[in-house]
Amino acid sequence: MIGVLVSGTGTNLQALLDAGLPVAAVASNRFELRDYASRTERDTAMADWLEQQGVRVVVLAGYMHLLTSAFLDRFPNAVVNVHPSLLPEFPGARSVEEQLAAGVAESGATVHLVDEGVDSGPILAQERVAVLDGDTPATLHARIQELEHRLLPRVVGELCAR
Numbered sequence: 001m002i003g004v005l006v007s008g009t010g011t012n013l014q015a016l017l018d019a020g021l022p023v024a025a026v027a028s029n030r031f032e033l034r035d036y037a038s039r040t041e042r043d044t045a046m047a048d049w050l051e052q053q054g055v056r057v058v059v060l061a062g063y064m065h066l067l068t069s070a071f072l073d074r075f076p077n078a079v080v081n082v083h084p085s086l087l088p089e090f091p092g093a094r095s096v097e098e099q100l101a102a103g104v105a106e107s108g109a110t111v112h113l114v115d116e117g118v119d120s121g122p123i124l125a126q127e128r129v130a131v132l133d134g135d136t137p138a139t140l141h142a143r144i145q146e147l148e149h150r151l152l153p154r155v156v157g158e159l160c161a162r
């Protein structure tokens with residue numbers, strides 16, 4: 001069973017559902033940090049809840065918070081993130097804007113295992129896309145998301161089959 005953590009619009013969650021993957025639990029703003037004494041307590045509560053739903057693989061699909069080891073140790077090698085760049089280049093929340101500002105010729109989508117860093121952790125799959133003349137953050141991000149919607153279900157399907 002898959003658990004998905006989202007903070008954004010949820011198009012990657014939709015791609016997982018469209019692929020017929022067994023999504024058992026979705027958490028978005030349900031686990032607000034201010035409801036808990038610390039990040040460790042929040043992460044423990046979130047891991048407890050996901051485990052109760054039978055989750056074995058966790059997908060961060062636009063989830064904007066860092067996870068602590070209190071969470072990651074509960075799902076070893078089974079927490080993945082999708083990011084709109086060719087990691088390790090351009091980690092962070094403003095990645096698409098930064099790639100355009102830097103004038104890169106190519107961008108892409110990366111699916112990687114999550115560790116405690118920002119968009120770090122071993123890369124599982126990556127796909128490239130050309131940056132076009134006149135691209136804005138919105139047009140480039142939309143083309144990257146087409147890659148994400150193909151790549152993420154494939155990698156998650158493979159992880160579930162382990």
Ligand code: GRF
Nearest residue numbers: 008009010011012062083084
């Ligand atoms: C995706 O582009 C992902 O790479 C980034 O956040 C975005 C989430 O989009 N981490 P969505 O909520 O899945 O539509």
